[in-house]
Amino acid sequence: QLELITPFQLYFNPELIFKHFQVWRLITNYLFFGPVGFNFLFNMIFLYRYCRMLEEGSFRGRTADFVFMFLFGGFLMTLFGLFVNLVFLGQAFTIMLVYVWSRRNPYVRMNFFGLLIFQAPFLPWVLMGFSLLLGNSIIVDLLGIAVGHIYFFLEDVFPNQPGGGRLLRTPSVLKAIFDTPEEDPNYNPLPEERPGGFAWGEGQRLGG
Numbered sequence: 001q002l003e004l005i006t007p008f009q010l011y012f013n014p015e016l017i018f019k020h021f022q023v024w025r026l027i028t029n030y031l032f033f034g035p036v037g038f039n040f041l042f043n044m045i046f047l048y049r050y051c052r053m054l055e056e057g058s059f060r061g062r063t064a065d066f067v068f069m070f071l072f073g074g075f076l077m078t079l080f081g082l083f084v085n086l087v088f089l090g091q092a093f094t095i096m097l098v099y100v101w102s103r104r105n106p107y108v109r110m111n112f113f114g115l116l117i118f119q120a121p122f123l124p125w126v127l128m129g130f131s132l133l134l135g136n137s138i139i140v141d142l143l144g145i146a147v148g149h150i151y152f153f154l155e156d157v158f159p160n161q162p163g164g165g166r167l168l169r170t171p172s173v174l175k176a177i178f179d180t181p182e183e184d185p186n187y188n189p190l191p192e193e194r195p196g197g198f199a200w201g202e203g204q205r206l207g208g
Contacts, residue, residue, distance in 0.1 A: 007032055011087035012078070026078060030090045039134070043094050046127075050097045058104050063178040068170040069100070069151060076147045084139055095144025096151070099124045103152045124148070 012029035016022045033043045059066040073096050077089045086092070101120070102108075108120040116126060128141035151168070158164040 007088075012081055012089060013087070014082055029081075029088050030074065030093055032088050033090050034088075039136070043091055046098060047090075047094045050094075050101045054097060054101050054104075057101075064170050064174040067174055067178055068168070069155075072168065073147050073151060076150060077143060080143055080147070084143060086140060086143070089140075089143070092140045092144035092147070095124055095127065095141050096148040098127065099145050099148030100152055103148075104156070 010025065010028040010032050012025055013022075017025050033040045055063075055066055059069075073093060074089075077092055077096075081089055102123045103121055105120045109117060110120055110123055110126075111117050112123075112126055112130075118126065124141070124145050128138050128145070131141055132138050154168045155166075159166045
């Protein structure tokens with residue numbers, strides 16, 4: 001809106017990324033949601049709401065896993081973006097977050113603008129239908145749903161299947177950066193680390 005930069009400097013273009021080394025486009029294409037308007041505000045509200053609910057809900061105390069979901073989803077969307085000819089993937093990323101939250105909260109009842117009442121797992125599809133009514137392409141929504149489903153299946157479904165296992169493992173480097181280390185129950189703190197610090201003035205009683 002301020003015309004400091006243009007969408008042409010931000011959009012996803014594999015040729016400019018890999019041949020002209022404009023690697024920032026791998027990130028900036030997720031940050032543009034169009035001009036300020038209804039669609040922009042709609043995406044901002046849903047991005048904030050469901051990102052926050054995931055972080056405070058199923059990812060509570062698991063910051064590294066939360067970051068890994070972002071990286072995994074972004075990688076898949078970028079990979080699929082090579083074939084579906086999409087230039088901005090921010091909306092698809094929002095739908096991915098909505099999908100993961102909705103599948104992890106299947107019994108939550110939703111009220112969409114007071115018009116529809118449904119269970120949470122139907123929310124991504126309702127949003128896709130609403131996007132279609134607004135004249136937007138549903139390819140973006142389908143991409144977000146597909147990536148969200150892949151993550152949900154690999155993280156929540158497949159490990160619990162007979163013969164299944166956990167294929168997605170958060171790299172230890174992310175855990176070292178984002179997760180606080182667990183306290184060792186056998187650790188004996190130094191005097192200055194104990195409540196009250198040093199026991200200044202405490203000593204043996206004379207004649208004791």
